[in-house]
Amino acid sequence: MSTYSSGWSNSLGAAFDGDTRVATGKPFDVPTDSTYVIGVQYIASDHGAIAQVRIDGHDVGAPVDTYRAEPLDNYLLNANTPLGHQILGEIALTAGKHDVEVAVVGKNPAARGKVVMVDCVTVNPKPAAVE
Secondary structure: OOOOOOOOOOOOOEEEEOOOOOEEEEEEEEOOOEEEEEEEEEEOEOOEEEEEEEEOOEEEEEEEEOEOOOOOOOOOOOOOOEOOOEEEEEEEEOOEEEEEEEEEEEEOOOOOOOEEEEEEEEEEEOOOOOO
């Protein structure tokens, strides 16, 4: 029996609890110089912080408030509701290694903490324009 709520990308995610400006990140590679579309899927809870995705230290899109009046599942985390995949914006990247970071940038006044739960950050080549 699965304990995951529906809508998760791959039945796993990451979570961290921190003060403003605390972040977690991971390196990734892109194969070619191109414009890439950056997306994210956060997970909701009553401890949800306001989060910002950064690529190579540059903000991509607007911060997202991950607070919802839904108790934080401290044991499994995966029982909380995904907020849906959100396209944040586009960024030009050169071929090779880059860094993605998810940072706490604020707190909803109703939130009981500053927890960011993220299912995935996506980096996909921008589709070619249709003529």
